[in-house]
Amino acid sequence: MKAETLAALQEARNKRHALALATRLSDAAETLIYPDKALGAQASDETLLSAARRALEIGRSETVDVGGQRIFLNVYVPPPRLIIVGAVHIAQSLAPMASLLDFDVTVVDPRRAFATDSRFPGVKVMQEWADEAFEKMGLDRSTAVVTLTHDPKLDDPALEYALKSEVFYIGALGSRKTHAKRKERLAEAGITEEQFARVHGPVGLNIGAKSPAEIAISILGQIIEVRARRLEALSAPKVAAA
Structure with missing residues (x-):
């Protein structure tokens, strides 16, 4: 070489x-x-x-x-990356689980009391607003983005930025009612129906998860499923038109 x-x-x-x-x-x-x-x-x-x-x-x-x-x-190709917006309890379970599966994990949260190295040992932490952090990091098709704060001031800019990128997965924590209101806000920001359809919300597989750790498992399971189906679709032989 x-x-x-x-x-x-x-x-x-x-x-x-x-x-x-x-x-x-x-x-x-x-x-x-x-x-x-x-x-x-x-x-x-x-x-x-x-x-x-x-x-x-x-x-x-x-x-x-x-x-x-x-x-x-x-x-x-870059290793799969998971960006978690919101240094909350679910993130404390999700980050190490994803790291075990060789995801490159980053936690983003401007709230300095939450986004600390002591709460997320061994994980990159950025004490910044999500859209500013994304601008620095760059989002690619090997990236998954999950928003967990329940705060529109933090989650919405992250989702708007991610929806305009090539990330392979976008998930947002919240009930169906919360998700409907989120859709209305993002529509006002210019996000189309087709773009918003990429958001998995409520986030995670429907496995009856209740605790932060269970919810983290449901989220990670959904990310794995979406990634596997995407790669399977790309690998499928193309059928020539008749």
């Missing part, structure tokens, strides 16, 4: 950018393929770019045949 290729891979990892390294097996020629650009030996090969970007969507490395050449697509 070339030094510049290694440097590009490291930069992509640090910035949570998806990247595929296409290596032609006959001569080890390398091409770096991002979702929006390509650099290297076969950067103009549209067939290769299409195959690589499909592999990026699925998140799976594979060997493909392009124009009679065998190409190994080594896919590098």
Whole structure:
């Protein structure tokens, strides 16, 4: 692997950018393929770019045949990330559970009395308003966002920002009545019916959860389910139109 290729891979990892390294097996020629650009030996090969970007969507490395050449697509995608808005009791259960499943977890809450390292050991904590934190972090398709505060001043800006991004999951704590009022407020902010439909609310699987830990399990279970179904849909072979 070339030094510049290694440097590009490291930069992509640090910035949570998806990247595929296409290596032609006959001569080890390398091409770096991002979702929006390509650099290297076969950067103009549209067939290769299409195959690589499909592999990026699925998140799976594979060997493909392009124009009679065998190409190994080594896919590098950011690890799944969970951003929890609201440093509440449910978050104290949800954060460590998600970490055990290798999610990159961040808790966001401007309330300094709640968002402390002592309440969330081993988890990144940001004492900021959610939309400001999201702007710094950047939201991508490997990210899940859950709002837990019950406070529109904290939850609504987070949901509005997330709904305009490519995150794979958005969940919001609250009853059906609360969710209906949330929909009205976000509609006034310009969120469409189609956009709002992405919000899982009341959040979590319907397993009769009552305690903070049980609710955390229901939320994490729903995130896992949504992520698995998304990857399954992406992996399904496309059927040509008749």
